[in-house]
Amino acid sequence: MSGAVGREPVFPTRQSLGLMKSKLKGAETGHSLLKRKSEALTKRFREITRRIDEAKQKMGRVMQIAAFSLAEVSYAVGGDIGYQVQESAKQARFRVRAKHENVSGVFLPQFESYTKDGINDFALTGLGKGGQQIQRCRETYARAVETLVELASLQTAFLILDEVIKVVNRRVNAIEHVIIPRTENTIKYINSELDELDREEFYRLKKVSNKKQRDNAAADAEILAARQKKKEAELQAQKSTPAQEATGATDATEAAEATEEAAEPEEPEPVDVLGEQEDNDVIF
Amino acid sequence: MAASAATYKDRQLLAVIGDEDSVTGLLLAGIGHVTDPPEAQRNFLVVDAKTETSEIERAFQTFTQERKDIAIVLINQHIAERIRNSVDNFTDPFPAVLEIPSKDHPYDPEKDSVLKRVRRLFGE
Amino acid sequence: MEGLYFNVNSGYVEGIVRGYKNSLLTGQNYSNLTQCETIDDVKLQLGPSYGDFLASLPPNPSTSALAGRMTDKLVSEFRYLVAQSTGSTAKFLKYLTYGYMIDNIALLITGTLHERDTRELLERCHPLGWFETLPVLCVATNIEELYNSVLIETPLAPYFKGSLNHQDLDELNIEIVRNTLYKNYLEDFYKFVNTDSDFNGPTQEVMSEILQFEADRRSINITLNSFGTELSKQERRKLYPEFGKLYPEGSLMLSRAEDVEGVALAVSAVAEYKTFFDAVGLSQGGGSMGGIGGSDGKSLEDLFYQKEMEMGKLVFTRQFTPAVVYAWMKLKEQEIRNVTWISECIAQNQKERIGNFISVF
Numbered sequence: 001m002s003g004a005v006g007r008e009p010v011f012p013t014r015q016s017l018g019l020m021k022s023k024l025k026g027a028e029t030g031h032s033l034l035k036r037k038s039e040a041l042t043k044r045f046r047e048i049t050r051r052i053d054e055a056k057q058k059m060g061r062v063m064q065i066a067a068f069s070l071a072e073v074s075y076a077v078g079g080d081i082g083y084q085v086q087e088s089a090k091q092a093r094f095r096v097r098a099k100h101e102n103v104s105g106v107f108l109p110q111f112e113s114y115t116k117d118g119i120n121d122f123a124l125t126g127l128g129k130g131g132q133q134i135q136r137c138r139e140t141y142a143r144a145v146e147t148l149v150e151l152a153s154l155q156t157a158f159l160i161l162d163e164v165i166k167v168v169n170r171r172v173n174a175i176e177h178v179i180i181p182r183t184e185n186t187i188k189y190i191n192s193e194l195d196e197l198d199r200e201e202f203y204r205l206k207k208v209s210n211k212k213q214r215d216n217a218a219a220d221a222e223i224l225a226a227r228q229k230k231k232e233a234e235l236q237a238q239k240s241t242p243a244q245e246a247t248g249a250t251d252a253t254e255a256a257e258a259t260e261e262a263a264e265p266e267e268p269e270p271v272d273v274l275g276e277q278e279d280n281d282v283i284f
Numbered sequence: 285m286a287a288s289a290a291t292y293k294d295r296q297l298l299a300v301i302g303d304e305d306s307v308t309g310l311l312l313a314g315i316g317h318v319t320d321p322p323e324a325q326r327n328f329l330v331v332d333a334k335t336e337t338s339e340i341e342r343a344f345q346t347f348t349q350e351r352k353d354i355a356i357v358l359i360n361q362h363i364a365e366r367i368r369n370s371v372d373n374f375t376d377p378f379p380a381v382l383e384i385p386s387k388d389h390p391y392d393p394e395k396d397s398v399l400k401r402v403r404r405l406f407g408e
Numbered sequence: 409m410e411g412l413y414f415n416v417n418s419g420y421v422e423g424i425v426r427g428y429k430n431s432l433l434t435g436q437n438y439s440n441l442t443q444c445e446t447i448d449d450v451k452l453q454l455g456p457s458y459g460d461f462l463a464s465l466p467p468n469p470s471t472s473a474l475a476g477r478m479t480d481k482l483v484s485e486f487r488y489l490v491a492q493s494t495g496s497t498a499k500f501l502k503y504l505t506y507g508y509m510i511d512n513i514a515l516l517i518t519g520t521l522h523e524r525d526t527r528e529l530l531e532r533c534h535p536l537g538w539f540e541t542l543p544v545l546c547v548a549t550n551i552e553e554l555y556n557s558v559l560i561e562t563p564l565a566p567y568f569k570g571s572l573n574h575q576d577l578d579e580l581n582i583e584i585v586r587n588t589l590y591k592n593y594l595e596d597f598y599k600f601v602n603t604d605s606d607f608n609g610p611t612q613e614v615m616s617e618i619l620q621f622e623a624d625r626r627s628i629n630i631t632l633n634s635f636g637t638e639l640s641k642q643e644r645r646k647l648y649p650e651f652g653k654l655y656p657e658g659s660l661m662l663s664r665a666e667d668v669e670g671v672a673l674a675v676s677a678v679a680e681y682k683t684f685f686d687a688v689g690l691s692q693g694g695g696s697m698g699g700i701g702g703s704d705g706k707s708l709e710d711l712f713y714q715k716e717m718e719m720g721k722l723v724f725t726r727q728f729t730p731a732v733v734y735a736w737m738k739l740k741e742q743e744i745r746n747v748t749w750i751s752e753c754i755a756q757n758q759k760e761r762i763g764n765f766i767s768v769f
Binding site: 066070086149152 | 376
């Protein structure tokens with residue numbers, strides 16, 4: 001899996017390592033947040049679906065009652081008012097407006113019905129007879145339409161939630177299966193690159209210290225050789241003036257020892273650093 | 285979701301495609317709206333046995349796609365059956381398409397496109 | 409005296425109507441109907457009275473189809489009567505159809521106003537309100553043309569003349585037009601039965617009573633239904649027929665009534681109407697429209713229908729009068745409404761209200 005997602009195109013530096021680490025952290029937080037959002041939405045979604053089911057059944061009953069009240073009208077009027085009603089419709093009295101409700105950052109529209117005052121296209125319908133039934137029928141139907149509006153809100157919420165949940169889940173999955181592994185990969189890559197660099201550095205330092213040691217050894221040998229020569233020369237000279245020569249020789253050895261001691265404190269340090277690095281090396 | 289807020293703000297009307305009784309009743313409730321001439325458009329369509337399916341289809345498309353002032357489209361279930369494909373393919377949240385029963389055709393939850401989705405989601 | 413010559417011209421018609429009357433559904437039939445489970449059962453129960461007319465219906469027809477066929481039967485019987493009648497009786501029968509014509513013309517006016525194809529509307533017209541020149545009206549494309557052709561082509565011309573001009577058709581609500589016409593029609597009908605020398609005697613007596621009742625009923629209904637609408641009191645007053653038991657004092661009071669109590673007060677002079685109002689509890693401050701309709705489900709309109717049916721039934725106790733045709737028609741219409749109601753209840757599974765019909769036999 002992790003091999004398929006690849007890694008981000010970054011330079012393997014300590015800075016980008018830091019960036020990647022914070023990115024990983026962000027992705028993990030985001031993932032858990034989105035997961036929680038998706039759960040909240042799904043809960044709501046299930047509730048809505050249940051209510052839709054109920055509301056649809058209720059609608060069946062309500063519409064039946066409404067249809068029946070229309071039957072009452074045709075009984076009272078003794079004829080068909082359909083055509084007249086169709087023709088006298090002009091302005092919608094019954095309208096809806098949309099409010100919205102916030103569920104975990106998703107705006108669900110909620111239709112709210114209201115009647116526009118002053119519009120009454122059918123006030124005079126059934127003036128001669130049946131007016132009261134028509135009035136009652138209008139009320140029944142208005143109530144039925146309210147139920148329908150309620151159902152429509154639910155249904156719209158259902159569709160929107162369905163969509164949103166899909167999007168959220170897609171994001172959750174993307175984070176879980178793409179972004180996080182990729183960031184992890186990148187971090188791994190940066191780390192390994194950095195190690196490589198470290199190893200190179202270690203090797204370089206080792207090389208340098210080796211060289212230094214060699215140089216020092218050479219220098220020491222030279223000094224020693226020089227000293228030997230001197231000693232030999234002195235020995236030859238001592239034979240002539242042994243007392244005077246002896247004091248000069250001790251002075252010179254003392255001075256050489258002092259220089260050697262001054263050089264020595266430099267040496268243990270690199271050794272120490274390298275020792276640490278070697279430990280690191282074992283880990284990787 | 286902010287973009288859709290603007291689209292449903294001015295949706296105020298209901299539209300209906302139904303048989304004569306359903307339409308009459310709903311109009312009595314006061315949902316009828318006829319736009320101003322010259323292009324007077326009604327927000328309802330009476331369907332009877334003689335109405336062509338293409339006409340229903342056209343009305344459905346008009347109510348769902350062209351008109352931006354309709355919030356809810358009510359359609360009799362037995363009429364929705366005739367243009368089932370369009371109804372099932374219409375999945376936008378706005379306008380909400382609602383299948384309603386008619387006098388002669390009691391409500392059958394099995395055929396409702398939304399309920400079908402509900403059922404499918406719950407694997408029933 | 410009146411019986412002496414009546415049968416020469418109209419005896420056959422009367423006889424036929426009495427025969428028709430016997431085929432009206434009785435209480436027994438109705439109680440059978442209410443037991444039905446399906447529309448097919450209803451169809452079966454109606455077999456003896458409607459036989460052939462229902463035969464072509466598909467299984468489990470819609471209630472409107474059923475009602476349509478029953479109306480067809482009424483129409484064909486009525487046409488037969490018209491064909492058999494002569495003289496004043498023929499004229500009387502013509503008057504009966506005018507009410508339907510008014511409805512048809514109102515329909516056409518509505519259609520023309522909204523620029524619909526008026527030819528489609530012809531199918532919707534009530535067959536009893538059909539007259540030869542009705543299709544001519546469909547030629548009219550605007551209201552002015554329609555108005556002119558209405559005046560020339562229809563028997564309703566006198567009802568238009570004087571009270572409506574072509575601008576009114578355009579501007580007034582169609583319901584006002586319809587009720588103005590109806591008012592004129594009732595007045596004319598009333599005048600006709602009271603002045604035609606052939607109708608002295610039983611016809612005049614019976615029809616006057618029925619028409620007075622009809623006029624009062626309309627006045628009361630119009631008043632009740634106009635509350636809360638833009639119909640002004642003045643306009644409302646113009647719609648009251650100028651006869652009837654309530655005329656003139658009651659009408660005047662009705663025209664001033666502002667609520668249901670006002671109406672109850674206005675009609676309290678007439679004992680019958682007062683009992684109706686008492687029965688539905690209108691007098692006791694039940695102000696809202698929704699409140700109309702007593703606890704037993706009977707509304708004022710139901711009571712009016714009941715009364716109308718009883719008057720219709722009484723007409724059959726009279727002889728030598730074409731009023732029986734009127735009564736028979738009204739009874740038959742009620743019967744169609746009843747059957748529609750019952751089948752509607754059955755179709756929609758609302759059996760608890762099924763007894764809400766009016767049967768007088």
